[in-house]
Amino acid sequence: xxxxxxxxxxxxxxxxxxxxxxxxxxxxxxxxxxxxxxxxxxxxxxxxxxxxxxxxxxxxxxxxxxxxxxxxxxxxxxxxxxxxxxxxxxxxxxxxxxxxxxxxxxxxxxxxxxxxxxxxxxxxxxxxxxxxxxxxxxxxxxxxxxxxxxxxxxxxxxxxxxxxxxxxxxxxxxxxxxxxxxxxxxxxxxxxxxxxxxxxxxxxxxxxxxxxxxxxxxxxxxxxxxxxxxxxxxxxxxxxxxxxxxxxxxxxxxxxxxxxxxxxxxxxxxxxxxxxxxxxxxxxxxxxxxxxxxxxxxxxxxxxxxxxxxxxxxxxxxxxxxxxxxxxxxxxxxxxxxxxxxxxxxxxxxxxxxxxxxxxxxxxxxxxxxxxxxxxxxxxxxxxxxxxxxxxxxxxxxxxxxxxxxxxxxxxxxxxxxxxxxxxxxxxxxxxxxxxxxxxxxx
Numbered sequence: 469x470x471x472x473x474x475x476x477x478x479x480x481x482x483x484x485x486x487x488x489x490x491x492x493x494x495x496x497x498x499x500x501x502x503x504x505x506x507x508x509x510x511x512x513x514x515x516x517x518x519x520x521x522x523x524x525x526x527x528x529x530x531x532x533x534x535x536x537x538x539x540x541x542x543x544x545x546x547x548x549x550x551x552x553x554x555x556x557x558x559x560x561x562x563x564x565x566x567x568x569x570x571x572x573x574x575x576x577x578x579x580x581x582x583x584x585x586x587x588x589x590x591x592x593x594x595x596x597x598x599x600x601x602x603x604x605x606x607x608x609x610x611x612x613x614x615x616x617x618x619x620x621x622x623x624x625x626x627x628x629x630x631x632x633x634x635x636x637x638x639x640x641x642x643x644x645x646x647x648x649x650x651x652x653x654x655x656x657x658x659x660x661x662x663x664x665x666x667x668x669x670x671x672x673x674x675x676x677x678x679x680x681x682x683x684x685x686x687x688x689x690x691x692x693x694x695x696x697x698x699x700x701x702x703x704x705x706x707x708x709x710x711x712x713x714x715x716x717x718x719x720x721x722x723x724x725x726x727x728x729x730x731x732x733x734x735x736x737x738x739x740x741x742x743x744x745x746x747x748x749x750x751x752x753x754x755x756x757x758x759x760x761x762x763x764x765x766x767x768x769x770x771x772x773x774x775x776x777x778x779x780x781x782x783x784x785x786x787x788x789x790x791x792x793x794x795x796x797x798x799x800x801x802x803x804x805x806x807x808x809x810x811x812x813x814x815x816x817x818x819x820x821x822x823x824x825x826x827x828x829x830x831x832x833x834x835x836x837x838x839x840x841x842x843x844x845x846x847x848x849x850x851x852x853x854x855x856x857x858x859x860x861x862x863x864x865x866x867x868x869x870x871x872x873x874x875x876x877x878x879x880x881x882x883x884x885x886x887x888x889x890x891x892x893x894x895x896x897x898x899x900x901x902x903x904x905x906x907x908x909x910x911x
Contacts, residue, residue, distance in 0.1 A: 518554040519544065521562070528560020530596060535564045546572045547610070547636075547644075554579035557593040557619065565599040571636060572610045573644045582618035592655075594620040597627040602661055604629040610636035610644030610677075616651050621666075623658030625692060630656040632668040635677035635708075645678040645708075650685070657690040663698050666691075666722075669712070670704035670730070678708040680733065684715065691721030695746045698723045703731040710734070710755065720744045725766075729753040729774060737762055748773045752803065754781040762788040767817075771800045775829070776840075781805035785812055793818040797825070799861075804829035806881075807843040815851040823852035823889070829863040834879035834903060842881025843868065850898070853889030857899045860884070870901060879903050 519541050522528065526537035545553045548571070555578070570578060582593025597605050605627050608614075621630035631654065636644045656666035663672070666689040670679045684701075691697030700719040703709045710733025719725040720743040728735045729751045735758070742749045742764040749764050750757060752774035762785075764771055771790045772783060783803050787810075794800050794816045801807065807828055814824040830841030845858055853859045860868035860882055867873055868882040875882075884901045 518556045520556045520558065522558060526557075526560075526562060528558060528562050528593075530561035530563055532563065533565050533598070534562040535566055535568070538562065538564065538568055542568060542570045542578075545578050546570055546576060550576070552576045552578060554581065557582045557595075559583040559593055561594045561596055563596050563598050564605065567599075567604045568595075568606045570606075570608045570611065572608075572612060572614070574610070574612055577613035578611065579614065580616045580619065582620070584618060592620050593618060594622055596622045597624050597658070599627070601626050602628040604632055606630065607632045607634065608646070609634050611646045611649055612644070613648045615649070616654060618653050620655040621657075623656075623660070625658045625660050625696075627659050628661045628664045629668050630659050630666050632665075633679060633682065634668075634671050635679055645680070647678060647681045649682045651682065651687060652685045653687070654684075655688040655690075658692075660692060660696040661698075663702070664696075665699040665702035666697075667701045668699075668704065669702065670709035672704045678710075680709065680711045682711075683713045685717070687714070687717040687719075689717075689719045689722070689725075691723075693721035693744050693746075695723055697721060699727045700725045702727045703729070705730055708732075712736070713738070715739055718742070719749075723747045724751045725749045727751045728755055728757055731755045734758065736760070742766055745769045750774075752781065752783055752805075754805075756782045757784070759783075759785045759788055761786075764788075764790045765792050766790075767792040768795055770795065770802060771814075773802045774804070776805040782808065784808045784810075786810045787812065789813045789815075790824070791815040791817070794822065794824060798822050799827045800824045802827040802829070804841055804863075806840055807845075809843070809845045809848050811847050813849045813851075821852060823854070823859055824850055825859045825861055827861050827863065828868065828882075832862055832868065832875075832881050834881050842883075844883045845885070845887050846883075847886045848888075849895075850887065850889045852891060853898060855889070855896060855898070857901055858884040858887045859889075870903060 521538050521541050524537040524540045526534040541555050545551050605621050623630055633646050635646055659666050689700040700722045709731045712735050714737045716739050718741045723746050725742045725745050732755045734756045738760045740762050743766055745766045746769055748770040749766050750772045754776045782805055790800055798816055816822045816824040828841055828843050832841055843860055850859050857869045870880040880903055887898045888895055889898050890896045
């Protein structure tokens, strides 16, 4: 026996389904309003999870000004709307003429993502600066638990700063830190001018709420190689700017690759490649900088420079390689805190006989009024270093040698164990050195 479903049975079901869809649409519109394209334009993907900037009118053709469209998408989230969400930039070149801004709170996050694909080429998602000279491309205040990934920023040798993460209590009446954020596969080039930065962290004028716990993965930062691009990564006023990780990627062509001079806490740089800085790959202050598995091919500049001032600080370099021509004084590391070096290879190609030197400033005597400055070197290779003690000097050029010379017989905070020198095919151990009373407790 055949069974049929009558129209009288089906019609009420279809009517109820249509009413439900209509109520969902009305509910969404009552909360979000109409999109810039007018009624009928789609804001969300079918999953309802991601906003596409093209739905706000962005063209991504490198010709149209996409600033208003992108800012409209950003305005949907953050402090003003009390909403979190995701914004997608499809493959394209997005021309912007003024700073893109976002202001969040400690409870809100945002996910800004480009399309998967190459960067520094036609297959990625690129923001291109066409605004005034010295401008800032993207300014994120009070951003927490957020991710920015797969985007390229092209400052076109006009912009001053590409990406700036800051807290909110200086620029606005709110007060929110920026913590727990991730930057992944961000490519930046074309920032120039005094104190210019590809990535800026913290506030330049005064201390703010905390800017911390930011993880950066596989970033590519490129300066102009002429000294007009100041910083790859810049930390502004210290105290509450701290605890960052930089893993993978490359930095080249800036005055300083990473400027950690105005910060505290810990900065870990791991597995990155640096090259062609004009002053130094790293600058460090009173914070703790740990460089691990890093390769540098910067020439006529230093690997690390820095001063701790009146505060304690430490520089730790492990499993890394510096292969370049040092400045005329052959110093590749210059630091006034405590330096710990383990398992590194240091070359100096300035002349065939040049060798790398480590300069440690401050009071290097182990007395009750010492500064904490000193050096511990274990298992490092110093190319061309002459036989004898490792090539360490103080701020006045005196060798850090406890057995003879300026520091003879003194409790010198300089330790060298298992270091070696020479050249390929002719390697030899350097003289081990411990402080004369290195095992005696300090007064």
